[in-house]
Amino acid sequence: MEALKEALYLNLIKDDRWQYLTEGLKNTLLITLFATLIGIGLGLLIAIVRSTYDKTGRLKILSGICKVYLTVIRGTPVVIQLMIFYYCIFTSRIFSGVFVGIIAFGLNSAAYVAEIFRSGIMSIDEGQMEAGRSLGFNYVQTMRYIIMPQAFKNVLPALCNEFVVLLKETSVAGYVAVQDLTKGGDIIRSRTYDAWTPLLIVAAIYLILTMVFSHFAGNVERSLRKNER
Amino acid sequence: MSDNVQENVQENEILIDIRDLSKSFGDLKVLTNISTTIRKGDVVCVIGPSGSGKSTFLRCLNLLEQPTGGQILVEGDDITAPGANIDQLRRKMGMVFQQFNLFPHMTILENMTLAPIKLLKKEKAQAEQEAMELLRRVGLEEKASSYPAQLSGGQKQRVAIVRALAMHPDVMLFDEPTSALDPEMVGEVLNVMRQLAKERMTMVVVTHEMGFAREVGTRVMFMEGGNFLEENEPEAFFSNPQNERLKAFLGKVL
Ligand SMILES: Nc1ncnc2c1ncn2[C@@H]1O[C@H](COP(=O)(O)OP(=O)(O)OP(=O)(O)O)[C@@H](O)[C@H]1O
Numbered sequence: 001m002e003a004l005k006e007a008l009y010l011n012l013i014k015d016d017r018w019q020y021l022t023e024g025l026k027n028t029l030l031i032t033l034f035a036t037l038i039g040i041g042l043g044l045l046i047a048i049v050r051s052t053y054d055k056t057g058r059l060k061i062l063s064g065i066c067k068v069y070l071t072v073i074r075g076t077p078v079v080i081q082l083m084i085f086y087y088c089i090f091t092s093r094i095f096s097g098v099f100v101g102i103i104a105f106g107l108n109s110a111a112y113v114a115e116i117f118r119s120g121i122m123s124i125d126e127g128q129m130e131a132g133r134s135l136g137f138n139y140v141q142t143m144r145y146i147i148m149p150q151a152f153k154n155v156l157p158a159l160c161n162e163f164v165v166l167l168k169e170t171s172v173a174g175y176v177a178v179q180d181l182t183k184g185g186d187i188i189r190s191r192t193y194d195a196w197t198p199l200l201i202v203a204a205i206y207l208i209l210t211m212v213f214s215h216f217a218g219n220v221e222r223s224l225r226k227n228e229r
Numbered sequence: 230m231s232d233n234v235q236e237n238v239q240e241n242e243i244l245i246d247i248r249d250l251s252k253s254f255g256d257l258k259v260l261t262n263i264s265t266t267i268r269k270g271d272v273v274c275v276i277g278p279s280g281s282g283k284s285t286f287l288r289c290l291n292l293l294e295q296p297t298g299g300q301i302l303v304e305g306d307d308i309t310a311p312g313a314n315i316d317q318l319r320r321k322m323g324m325v326f327q328q329f330n331l332f333p334h335m336t337i338l339e340n341m342t343l344a345p346i347k348l349l350k351k352e353k354a355q356a357e358q359e360a361m362e363l364l365r366r367v368g369l370e371e372k373a374s375s376y377p378a379q380l381s382g383g384q385k386q387r388v389a390i391v392r393a394l395a396m397h398p399d400v401m402l403f404d405e406p407t408s409a410l411d412p413e414m415v416g417e418v419l420n421v422m423r424q425l426a427k428e429r430m431t432m433v434v435v436t437h438e439m440g441f442a443r444e445v446g447t448r449v450m451f452m453e454g455g456n457f458l459e460e461n462e463p464e465a466f467f468s469n470p471q472n473e474r475l476k477a478f479l480g481k482v483l
């Protein structure tokens with residue numbers, strides 16, 4: 001008991017070391033949140049382009065570009081993408097690591113979110129599109145009022161899962177000098193030479209975040225579904 | 230439902246003029262040079278064996294399928310011409326599908342008011358009032374706030390019909406509206422359609438219900454192999470068929 005107290009004191013209280021964790025948590029959440037927004041926005045666009053091509057044969061060139069994008073992003077490790085953005089593209093250091101992290105993880109996430117949305121769109125029965133069109137809605141209106149709301153509902157669990165995955169994936173942000181939660185724990189470890197305590201605390205924080213979020217997502221999903229039965 | 234039929238219904242005025250209509254899927258010729266007219270107030274029943282092209286014909290009328298040849302004139306306008314406003318046209322042509330195709334994420338009332346509000350720019354209250362009136366006529370007003378999944382097949386199809394009617398179409402297209410229904414629910418849907426016919430709604434109905442075609446149709450057409458082989462008013466059509474294929478077909482189904 002005494003030993004535990006001492007370990008906590010050494011790793012958290014002494015020299016205000018807990019601030020490494022709170023600062024890190026803040027950056028982790030910042031990156032995850034804004035990357036998710038980029039991921040959903042861009043992913044949605046890509047999904048609409050790709051499924052429009054699949055269904056109507058239009059937007060062929062744009063769809064081809066999207067396909068290449070997805071292949072490259074999903075075929076290479078996110079750490080490499082992150083480093084390319086930080087060391088090759090945004091070389092000027094007016095761009096903070098957090099900013100570069102948001103861009104890199106956002107563009108990465110978009111590729112996965114796009115495929116999630118696309119499978120959601122393609123899972124909607126063709127009759128829904130026909131019913132919308134036969135009432136006089138054009139293609140875009142039918143997508144907006146009829147197809148997308150259903151597709152979104154269908155893919156909500158997968159989207160939430162993607163958010164959780166992203167939250168954990170940002171733990172490599174330390175590679176580009178971002179002091180995220182993982183890096184924060186690591187700094188403490190290098191100061192105190194105690195590996196167990198800071199790493200377990202960091203792991204616990206990730207776990208709590210993902211559990212709380214999954215629980216919240218489950219509630220939202222249930223209340224959306226309730227309407228339909 | 231008389232308010233769904235235009236005030237100045239000019240009987241016998243040609244509503245849809247089909248000229249040399251053809252449709253192929255790749256090498257498969259499904260419709261070959263069909264010419265016929267549909268006049269205001271007509272209840273045209275299309276019968277024929279499976280795969281003969283009935284659905285394709287119906288779906289060409291509102292361009293859910295793009296014809297590969299010929300012309301379709303709706304109220305004088307060639308809808309197959311490049312640049313024709315298809316979306317505008319479809320507002321005037323209600324369509325009812327075999328599989329209902331209600332929007333599962335919306336209540337019945339929302340299903341019915343979506344298009345009038347978004348496309349006809351109706352006030353929500355006004356659209357809802359009209360929708361409730363239509364629901365009342367098909368005996369489903371207590372289902373207004375239900376979701377499609379909570380309805381039986383027959384109820385869904387009645388909603389699908391009034392959803393189309395809410396756009397005040399000039400013509401209603403039905404593609405086997407009772408084929409997906411349990412037998413005990415067929416009647417309630419046919420009754421709604423019978424009522425519509427009485428109110429002089431122009432209708433094109435692809436159906437296997439020979440009784441309905443005979444009783445309600447003003448004209449029955451027999452399709453086989455992508456063309457109409459015989460058409461007549463119902464009494465003569467059923468009691469005195471001429472075409473050998475039709476005789477064989479009726480022999481099987483009656
Ligand atoms: N989208 C399509 N692509 C290729 N072939 C098609 C397509 N739609 C229909 N066909 C073919 O066209 C032919 C006519 O089909 P259609 O659905 O019009 O027949 P139908 O008379 O409505 O039959 P049923 O009574 O079974 O509904 C069939 O051979 C069908 O396989």
Ligand SMILES: [Mg+2]
Binds near residue numbers: 283284285404
């Ligand atoms: Mg058919």
